[in-house]
Amino acid sequence: MILDGQDSHAIERAALALRAGELVAFPTETVYGLGADAASDEATRGIFRAKGRPSDHPLIVHLPDRLRQAESLSRFAQPLPPFARALADAFWPGPLTLIATRQPGVGAAAAGGQDTIGLRCPDHPVAQALLHACARHGVPGLAGPSANRFGRVSPTTAAHVAGEFGDDLLIVDGGPCTVGIESTIVDCSRGAPVLLRPGVITRAQIERVAGERLRSQAELAQPDPRASGTLESHYAPTAKVRLMDGRMLQSALDVLGAQAAHIAVWSRTPLKSRSQRLILRRMPDDAAEAARQLFALLRQFDDEGAKLIWIETPPETAEWEGVRDRLMRAAA
DSSP, rough: OOOEEEEHHHHHHHHHHHTTTTOOEEOOSSEEEEEEEETTTHHHHHHHHTTTOOOOOOEEEEOOOHHHHHHHOOOOEEEEEOHHHHHHHHHHHHSEEEEEEEETSSSSSTTTTTTTEEOOOOOOHHHHHHHHHHTTTTTTEEEEEEESSSSBBOOOHOOOOHHHHSSSSSSEEESSSOOOSSOEEEEESSSEEEEEEEEOOOHHHHHHHHHSSOOOOOHHHHOOOTTOOOOOOBBBOEEEEEEEEEEHHHHHHHHHHHGEEEEEEEEEOOOOOSSSEEEEEEEOOOOOHHHHHHHHHHHHHHHTSEEEEEOOOOOOSGGGGHHHHHHHHHHH
């Protein structure tokens, strides 16, 4: 059932369902999340079952904004180091997840059994309304991975979520997501910042606010904690995805000629084809707009019957890193 996120009665209904241990899908600025009470391991395990997700693959806990943030943060995590606190102050609410040392005895299922936990404060009014309603009912935060079957394309509308899970799931509709790809993830649990997953917040922005450079796993001589969306193969549509540069794309279309069929192409380079059965879409030159379109477009290509999806490799620049990461995993 899809509920109107602008309706306070719908928000209250969703919060009561979450307090009762049920799953509720909710919007964020990045993608729609599949939510459960993060403080309840039993409720959180329902997410893993619904998604078909391995139980050792951690989830991100979503927290309310500053009115209750400190209380919720201390419930799940030990005190943040100064550089992590600076990142939270600068980018929360927003598309940034911080990996912190977990408080013992809480959020074990959401953390995938690790002693670290991912935390984020979403920048979406409907998500915040739901989080505040949950807090009033004793639910301090929501574990919320993307609301899709494990490994599949993340949803950016309520209709996408309904297409994944059917009519049984309660879905709070907050409209299309404005960012379109998942949050940047920075590990803060080892005394220095480490980028685990790129997003729309860039390396340069993180380093400027943190006041120190991002480190690598090799430098710290410690394994990275497991984190959401970091498996080699992820975000994949049903069709096979292949990345190519503009010249390779045009050469492939020339070879196929009028026989090109069941192929969808997304490129910045203007392309020509003699086929009337080719699905051709223009990739924006702006990285942020490309991120907004990415997952919805992959789903659209599947719906239009594409068997192959050919995508022009994004530029090797900082602002495109999040889009490149998602496409490389989709094509793995």
